[in-house]
Amino acid sequence: MEMPQDQTEAKDLNLEELEQFIETDELEALRAERDEWKDKFMRALADAENARKRGERDRREAEQYGGTKLARDMLPVYDNLRRALAAITDENRTHAAALIEGVELTLRELSSVLGRHGITTIVPKVGDVFDPQLHQAMFEAPVPGTTAGQIIQVMTEGFLIHDRLLRPAQVGVSSNTGA
Template sequence: MAKSKNRHDLMEEIEGDPFLDDPEAEVADEEITDEAVAAEESTALRSEVADLKDRLLRALADTENLRKRAERDRRDAELYGATRFARDMLSLHDNLDRALDNVTDAVRDTAPGLVEGIELTRRELLNAFERNKIEKIDPKPGDRFDPKFHQAMFEAPVPGTKAGDVIQVMSPGFTIADRLLRPAQVGVSAGGPAKQ
């Protein structure tokens, strides 16, 4: 079994080595070692700097995305925050329209102030809608049916019309900014009657 050398024996071997006794060789070894250590440290530092720079850029990108998302959410809340309230107000609009549609000449003569009050209330409601970017969708008979803004309540063959034409409007629709609040309820033509 080979006996391991102790430190003293190793030192004697090293001191007896003519190459190791050369002071210039010793300095060169130290320089190489110092240069290697410095290069290794420099590489490690560069790697760490690159890693930190990458993490910083990712954090900046995340922050910018968060800022944009918050801005978009704020803008959406400003534009569409009143959507539920606006939907509730649509029935008020419909009721005012029905009241005005049922006013006869006799009622106008008997209670002109009442009729004028209903008209002013309706006009003020429409002004409030306009200020809040709520627009009326009011198709006319003969317009093309648009499934984005219209809801077909029935379909009937009507002479002199093309299939897909609006033939009757039951109630107007509304949008808020660019979103649909309620589609216009319409009757749609199935085209002219079939030829016999």
């Protein structure tokens, strides 16, 4: 028994629609998989870029601040040389001129080496305003003619390594509430 022509075309049409539907589903599945892989690729690329930037930043910081511990350990040597030179009297200068010159040259060389590595001194002066970012208050005392927060004595210089505080300057601060 033969089907009328209309029914055959209807069956063929339904089969074509079905094939088209299957292909569309497969195509959509492939597109979704492609989008998923593209997203994973973009995330991996961003992670790699972030890791590169982080590595570069870490390298720069290690280069700039890697010697911090050694520098901090050398600061007492600097302080002792400064104290030795401050303790010299005029009489000592005439009797031990060569020794004193050697200490001065050693201090200058140490300062030069520290400077080459980005270490600078913080040298507050009496009368400057106390800055807790750069100074460490060792004591407070009421001193006539000063206002609260003024530096009244400098015990040791402070140091910066590039833009970071290596050691604060140790100072005495006025505790007066009025001038």
